[in-house]
Amino acid sequence: MKRNRVVILISIIGLAALIFMLNNTSPTEIGPFGVLLFFTTVYVVCFGVMTFLIQSFLKIAFSKTSTSNKDYLYSAIAAFAPVMFMMAYSFGAVNLWTTALIIIFVFLAEFLVHKKI
16 A cells, blocks of 8 residues: 555656646757656656556456555556657657557567566
């Protein structure tokens, strides 16, 4: 239960930092470290959202009340997909092929977690 609170708190802090960066800076003035910080905060916020979604799904579908370490790993992998889409969009490479590769990557990573852990 404590992990859920930590994930929620970090996600809220990340969302506040993301909103601050989007309102007060531009990519040209923030520099490379700022762009890295931007993608990191997007990942942290997506991790919080994916954790909430996976916990809700498990609670509704399987009546599961506690969250295991494997569920957090599933959330961490699924949270990386929006970051990959944003990076592909920034390169101007979003098409069906890129989308399929991102989906395959996430599926294979989730499958690896399912089999190994």
